[in-house]
Amino acid sequence: MDSKLPEKLLKPFNPKETEERIYKLWEDSGFFAPEVHPTWVDDSSLNENFGKPFTLIMPPTNANGSLHAGHGLVMTIEDIMVRYKRMRGFKTLWLPGLDHAGFETQVVYEKKLEKEGRTRFEIEPKKLYEEILDFTLTNSKNIKSQVRKMGASCDWSREKFTLDPDIVKIVYQTFKKLSDDNLVYRGNRIVSWCSKHQTSFSDLEILDEERIDNFYYLKYGPFVIGTSRPETKFGDKYVVMNPNDERYKDYKDGQKIKLEWINGPIEATIVKDEAVDMEFGTGVMTITPWHDTADFEIAERHKLDKEQIIDENGKLLPIAGEFAGQHIKKARALIIEKLQKKGLVEKINEKYKHVVRTCYKCGTVIEPQIKNQWFVKMKPLAEKALEKINNGEIKYIPDHYKKVSIHWLSNIMDWNISRQIVWGIPIPAKICVKCGAGMVDLDNKIKKCASCGGEVAQDKDTFDTWFSSGQWPFATLGYPDGKDFKTFYPTDVMETAGEIIFFWVSRMIMLGLYVTGEIPFKNVYLHGLVLDAKGLKMSKSKGNVIDPLILTGKYGTDAFRIGMVIGNTPGTSLALAEERIRGYGKFANKIWNATRFVLDNTKDFNNSNTEIKYDEEDKKSDEELKKLVEEITKEMDEYKFYIVAEKIYHYFWHTFADIIIERSKKKILENKNADSAKALVYSQLVTLLKVLHPFMPFVTEEIWQILLPRRKVGEPTEMSALMVEKWPARNASSIADAGGPESK
RNA sequence: GCGCGGUUAGCUCAGUUGGUUAGAGCGACUGUUUUACACACAGUAGGCCGGGGGUCCGAAUCCCUCACCGCGCACCA
Numbered sequence: 176m177d178s179k180l181p182e183k184l185l186k187p188f189n190p191k192e193t194e195e196r197i198y199k200l201w202e203d204s205g206f207f208a209p210e211v212h213p214t215w216v217d218d219s220s221l222n223e224n225f226g227k228p229f230t231l232i233m234p235p236t237n238a239n240g241s242l243h244a245g246h247g248l249v250m251t252i253e254d255i256m257v258r259y260k261r262m263r264g265f266k267t268l269w270l271p272g273l274d275h276a277g278f279e280t281q282v283v284y285e286k287k288l289e290k291e292g293r294t295r296f297e298i299e300p301k302k303l304y305e306e307i308l309d310f311t312l313t314n315s316k317n318i319k320s321q322v323r324k325m326g327a328s329c330d331w332s333r334e335k336f337t338l339d340p341d342i343v344k345i346v347y348q349t350f351k352k353l354s355d356d357n358l359v360y361r362g363n364r365i366v367s368w369c370s371k372h373q374t375s376f377s378d379l380e381i382l383d384e385e386r387i388d389n390f391y392y393l394k395y396g397p398f399v400i401g402t403s404r405p406e407t408k409f410g411d412k413y414v415v416m417n418p419n420d421e422r423y424k425d426y427k428d429g430q431k432i433k434l435e436w437i438n439g440p441i442e443a444t445i446v447k448d449e450a451v452d453m454e455f456g457t458g459v460m461t462i463t464p465w466h467d468t469a470d471f472e473i474a475e476r477h478k479l480d481k482e483q484i485i486d487e488n489g490k491l492l493p494i495a496g497e498f499a500g501q502h503i504k505k506a507r508a509l510i511i512e513k514l515q516k517k518g519l520v521e522k523i524n525e526k527y528k529h530v531v532r533t534c535y536k537c538g539t540v541i542e543p544q545i546k547n548q549w550f551v552k553m554k555p556l557a558e559k560a561l562e563k564i565n566n567g568e569i570k571y572i573p574d575h576y577k578k579v580s581i582h583w584l585s586n587i588m589d590w591n592i593s594r595q596i597v598w599g600i601p602i603p604a605k606i607c608v609k610c611g612a613g614m615v616d617l618d619n620k621i622k623k624c625a626s627c628g629g630e631v632a633q634d635k636d637t638f639d640t641w642f643s644s645g646q647w648p649f650a651t652l653g654y655p656d657g658k659d660f661k662t663f664y665p666t667d668v669m670e671t672a673g674e675i676i677f678f679w680v681s682r683m684i685m686l687g688l689y690v691t692g693e694i695p696f697k698n699v700y701l702h703g704l705v706l707d708a709k710g711l712k713m714s715k716s717k718g719n720v721i722d723p724l725i726l727t728g729k730y731g732t733d734a735f736r737i738g739m740v741i742g743n744t745p746g747t748s749l750a751l752a753e754e755r756i757r758g759y760g761k762f763a764n765k766i767w768n769a770t771r772f773v774l775d776n777t778k779d780f781n782n783s784n785t786e787i788k789y790d791e792e793d794k795k796s797d798e799e800l801k802k803l804v805e806e807i808t809k810e811m812d813e814y815k816f817y818i819v820a821e822k823i824y825h826y827f828w829h830t831f832a833d834i835i836i837e838r839s840k841k842k843i844l845e846n847k848n849a850d851s852a853k854a855l856v857y858s859q860l861v862t863l864l865k866v867l868h869p870f871m872p873f874v875t876e877e878i879w880q881i882l883l884p885r886r887k888v889g890e891p892t893e894m895s896a897l898m899v900e901k902w903p904a905r906n907a908s909s910i911a912d913a914g915g916p917e918s919k
Numbered sequence: 920g921c922g923c924g925g926u927u928a929g930c931u932c933a934g935u936u937g938g939u940u941a942g943a944g945c946g947a948c949u950g951u952u953u954u955a956c957a958c959a960c961a962g963u964a965g966g967c968c969g970g971g972g973g974u975c976c977g978a979a980u981c982c983c984u985c986a987c988c989g990c991g992c993a994c995c996a
Binding site for chain 2 (some may be wrong): 187188210214243314365383385390400401402403404415450451452454455456459460462463467468469470472473480482527530573575576577578673676677708709710738742743744746747748749750752753754755757758759760761762763764767768769770771772773774775776809815816818821824825832833837840844894900
């Protein structure tokens with residue numbers, strides 16, 4: 176028996192010195208891969224789970240970003256799940272990945288260009304793509320090393336990037352399938368256009384912003400119309416009212432009237448449509464179908480003309496006459512001035528509260544535009560998803576996200592998947608130069624337009640990032656023929672931020688079901704936002720961003736991890752205060768010091784002696800811990816990490832250290848039931864290290880490696896690690912195996 | 920307007936199917952340098968569980984209602 180304590184155990188726990196070494200030990204062991212089996216014996220009579228797959232696909236991290244507090248939470252929660260399942264004997268796969276993060280990255284790169292005095296509109300697209308690719312790949316090394324620092328036990332050999340050729344191939348096949356099934360179409364539809372970023376968006380990239388603006392009442396022939404956007408009114412030649420509105424019953428649908436308008440006399444046509452709210456304004460409005468969704472729909476219903484008033488840069492077109500070429504921001508006041516001179520302004524309400532749609536990145540007011548784009552018909556896809564969610568095949572944690580998802584899916588709109596940016600997966604399609612028709616063309620074979628015979632050109636647009644990441648679970652596993660796909664799909668858990676429930680989670684369900692016929696994951700675990708100590712959202716402008724790596728550097732990764740998880744219920748945002756983490760740094764040291772005591776006092780103790788009989792109170796303590804382990808095992812299976820971590824923390828500190836160790840001192844000193852005491856402290860330490868490991872992997876593994884020579888007497892000296900040790904309970908109802916001196 | 924959360928100790932939050940004196944961490948206060956640990960130990964104080972109503976033998980927990988805070992969705996020009 177080794178009777179000397181290692182030198183380092185005599186000093187306080189030093190996370191800095193430990194973490195990199197331990198991570199390397201794990202990585203070298205190969206245990207991150209599901210195929211590399213735990214060292215304990217496969218006995219399914221003892222463990223029903225042994226060898227069953229457990230799959231978690233990591234949300235692909237933005238390759239060009241750096242680790243923020245939110246990532247810290249993701250890596251912690253997912254690693255806890257994965258380490259726990261691995262210790263339970265599951266064939267555990269945690270697949271890491273990187274995201275090219277299309278628009279996000281492009282915006283970052285554009286800012287960089289701006290600083291260099293360049294702009295993307297002057298750079299040849301191919302070259303720009305190469306530049307961003309280079310930029311992204313360089314930065315990706317950074318994020319990958321940071322993920323390692325968090326202790327993530329993911330299988331790096333299976334790492335994927337959203338632009339990998341095999342991923343792109345699958346994305347293309349899905350696009351083709353959607354097209355073949357008539358679920359993707361190209362058409363002139365209103366899209367949300369950002370004039371700064373020169374791209375269209377889906378409805379999710381838009382932020383609603385409440386504003387107080389002027390609301391103008393304008394004389395329009397015999398009517399008074401209300402508008403907050405006079406700059407769009409140049410082309411308005413339809414005046415619409417509700418057919419049931421008694422006030423205007425004398426005007427007939429289709430009737431023409433002549434009137435004086437901004438730039439002279441015009442002829443307008445009366446249109447009756449029920450979409451007009453009789454209560455709002457005067458109950459009469461004119462429409463601008465090119466720049467307003469509601470107006471567009473009215474125009475479609477009545478087959479009305481649509482004219483573009485504002486160009487893609489937000490400037491007025493020649494239809495605006497003397498105002499042509501002016502930016503709409505500046506033009507509004509001038510137009511009102513002119514209307515006032517002409518006596519066409521009836522009144523102005525200066526306190527009009529309404530909602531303006533803005534670009535989520537730059538805040539520019541979104542200008543709806545009619546554009547020829549690719550759209551996915553969502554209704555049929557959503558219906559299938561709703562079925563699976565409603566019948567409980569996909570479980571949400573916390574539960575209320577189920578309701579939120581159902582609500583969104585039930586009111587879903589078609590999805591504009593084309594983006595006018597270079598950084599992304601190019602859309603494999605030809606566009607007819609003559610008629611604008613779009614044809615999916617994976618093999619680059621189409622030379623003439625199928626509908627008009629005109630010349631075709633390659634589509635210059637790229638896919639919305641979420642179109643490719645929406646296929647992530649089956650794409651990363653190599654659908655349809657990959658071995659991993661067959662073994663690990665459907666995956667078990669999708670763990671991600673509640674914020675992207677629609678962007679990502681719901682779309683993965685729809686696309687996964689559509690392509691593979693199966694749900695992509697059985698459980699959705701959604702975590703909340705990580706906020707600053709005061710509960711405010713972190714932002715660079717507020718200067719309250721907390722860098723997780725500074726905290727892990729100061730207090731250790733273990734302290735950070737358990738601090739992130741204790742008391743943090745799923746879905747709830749977390750206020751990250753430094754004292755919180757500092758406190759758990761003390762806990763890591765407490766574990767370290769308790770270990771020193773146990774090893775120091777049991778060095779002469781023969782732990783292979785199975786004859787030890789606990790005395791009365793030790794027996795009680797032994798049973799108490801076994802009961803606790805059963806309890807937390809159940810809670811682990813219910814994803815209640817916040818309560819498990821707290822229970823273990825509390826037991827370790829206030830029962831094991833404060834009561835059991837204190838009690839043992841007396842017994843050992845007086846040599847009264849000393850063997851019982853020694854056996855108990857050793858056994859409890861071993862069990863506690865195991866259950867603590869998913870939460871605090873570094874300190875527990877470090878101690879395990881010190882313990883190992885004692886535990887493995889007479890056994891082969893092969894690589895062994897706590898991360899593949901057996902969890903000390905089979906399941907909630909079974910008898911716990913507390914490990915300890917009796918274990919072989 | 921519709922939907923989803925939240926309101927519990929000074930702060931951050933737990934509280935599972937309703938059951939005896941409502942919990943944790945941090946903070947505060949009082950002691951103690953006891954041979955693993957002062958990154959410690961022993962202890963103390965602090966809550967009409969947002970307001971009102973109801974069901975029940977019994978409600979922080981279930982139902983109704985109001986108030987306030989947060990978030991999401993929406994084509995009222």
